[in-house]
Amino acid sequence: xxxxxxxxxxxxxxxxxxxxxxxxxxxxxxxxxxxxxxxxxxxxxxxxxxxxxxxxxxxxxxxxxxxxxxxxxxxxxxxxxxxxxxxxxxxxxxxxxxxxxxxxxxxxxxxxxxxxxxxxxxxxxxxxxxxxxxxxxxxxxxxxxxxxxxxxxxxxxxxxxxxxxxxxxxxxxxxxxxxxxxxxxxxxxxx
Numbered sequence: 001x002x003x004x005x006x007x008x009x010x011x012x013x014x015x016x017x018x019x020x021x022x023x024x025x026x027x028x029x030x031x032x033x034x035x036x037x038x039x040x041x042x043x044x045x046x047x048x049x050x051x052x053x054x055x056x057x058x059x060x061x062x063x064x065x066x067x068x069x070x071x072x073x074x075x076x077x078x079x080x081x082x083x084x085x086x087x088x089x090x091x092x093x094x095x096x097x098x099x100x101x102x103x104x105x106x107x108x109x110x111x112x113x114x115x116x117x118x119x120x121x122x123x124x125x126x127x128x129x130x131x132x133x134x135x136x137x138x139x140x141x142x143x144x145x146x147x148x149x150x151x152x153x154x155x156x157x158x159x160x161x162x163x164x165x166x167x168x169x170x171x172x173x174x175x176x177x178x179x180x181x182x183x184x185x186x187x188x189x190x191x
């Protein structure tokens with residue numbers, strides 16, 4: 001890729017957006033303005049709720065929102081699979097005790113572990129011990145297509161909650177179609 005100098009900030013931002021727009025399965029790509037960022041942040045912080053003994057934290061979206069620039073893509077089912085689990089279950093010591101299975105992955109249990117499946121795409125690694133407080137975490141995920149662009153740094157991506165997804169699609173004038181979903185991509189520029 002071509003290296004862009006300090007005066008090319010807008011060109012670099014346009015390159016990121018055109019790269020995202022060209023990906024298979026992307027229906028729309030746009031940047032979040034400050035108002036959208038605040039509202040998505042509020043929605044995601046409000047959604048870090050307890051569900052009985054479990055809590056859900058969307059760390060990935062909050063990481064994306066901490067970057068200087070945040071792009072949003074609206075994708076359909078033809079978009080590529082994520083390169084890493086988008087949901088993990090962690091115990092009170094931040095030890096991963098369960099995770100989403102990606103791309104037909106077949107996990108192997110560790111020593112002394114049994115696998116407990118929650119549906120076909122999530123597994124818990126059970127070792128018989130007590131876990132104490134557990135929480136589901138939606139972690140930040142790499143986004144290779146933006147990472148490959150010179151002068152982009154601290155790139156991460158994540159899917160917002162159902163409410164955040166609906167808000168973003170509505171803001172982009174897209175229908176409430178369950179076949180569409182949003183992904184946020186946060187990054188900084190090294191200019």
